[in-house]
Amino acid sequence: MDKITQPTIVKITKIINEGLNYKTFVFNYPLEARAGQYLMLWLPGEDLKPFAVAWKTPDKFALAVLKRGDFTAKLFEAHVGDLLGFTGPHGTYYNLTGRKKILLIGGGSGAPSVTFLAQEAGQQNIKVDFVLAAAAKEEIIFESWLTAQGVKVYHRFQDKKYEHAWDLITDLINKNNYDGLFACGPELLLKKIVDLSLEKNIFCQVSLERYIKCGIGVCGKCCVDNSGLCLCQAGPVVNNHLANQISEFGKYHRDGSGQKIYFKQ
Template identity: 25%
Template sequence: MKYLQEICPILSKKQLTKLAFDVTVSAPQMAALAKTGQFAQITCDGFFLRRPISICDFDKEKGTLRFVFEVRGEGTEWMSTVKEGETLDIVGPLGRGFEIVDREGRAVFVGGGIGTPPLLSGAKMYGKNATAILGFRTAKAVILTDDFAAAGAKVMLSTDDGTAGHCGLVCDLLLERLENGSCDVIYACGPKPMLKAVAAIAAERDIPCKVSLEERMACGVGACVGCAVKTRTPKGEERYAQVCKNGPVFDAKEVVW
């Protein structure tokens, strides 16, 4: 796995919701290597461990990486205070991302909460052949729907409390989408219960499904074994894999839910 360390100038910084922030940095070498679904490790002032943040989008021509994250602790709270013109110390791109093969196929992207950002660059590749099913707790937490729509994707929105879109779960909308048209592949990122449900729906319909797992990480490069999850080999043998090194993206059939 090839990765780099760069001191990256912050080109733009926006606040999307009370807790969600959008930061774009100049990182030409990392942008050249980046793939959909990968992540980076970012140094936060005053903290020994870097924070793993999914890559929301990348532009290889402009040499930029975009990160959309939520404040979840002291490290990401510090990140929320950075300003345009400052720099971030970033290691990346890390991990195994989504393999985007047939862009002419019909793809469904299922995102839950802050699991939504790493799906955006993939939806851009599929354009009008993509459906983005995005779920959030409430309307005030909704992010990136305009970005997915601008990419050409059909956007289906759900909220737990019904304040925006469908009142209920993303899986309700996924079933609706599959009942109304063919689907060649499902990409998903979000809370584990959501991923488990999406994987079950895909398995019932024999649709290839790739999931991006969220686990606490320390090193981000496979050295500390702190992000191990149980997986299954093609022969049915169970083993542990590291989300940072072997993932974060796995075939849904590999994961022992």
């Protein structure tokens, strides 16, 4: 049995403050990963949680982390030189095959999943527009980094006419002939994007967040209704048709005990 899942230990080489409650942790390690995939990050002796890869170079990779709970609070206390572990990359990734002009949407803790995709698309000379969905201006991250990748960045704080990110997104989709939509962020926003993509028949992939605890398809915490598929392996990136078949999509997810938590409309 040659399949061994134990953390690989890496040293934090750089920590970047991205803004309100957001930090990027950079590691010197030649990671083989595709945009959309995630690592299970181990704080030795503490816990292990999933994070999408935010960007990578041939010899470095980065995780961008939004402070949102006990684990991330502990992670925010880490220093350059500290040792962390990871397993993975795990899960599915975005597929850019055949795309020429795409819209990426990233919001909250989901933004880093699509920043990596912007980097991949840039390397393939695909034209990229990027909507940063955020509740407050202080939560806008990676704007200059994205611009440096040749990406055109939009957010609703640039133009007062948009009250919600969704208004900006629909406006962009209506005005441009995108041949691909890729998004990671709040699930109710993802649901709207998936519905619109199906209506307009645009290729679309979204990354869904479920309670991932083992990451290897065994513990069953991330199984979705009604298929029972484990999203730690069948996801996190799913296309719009598969998302639409997940009966709980846009309705509820489950906590660590398996109890349903309904999304607030």
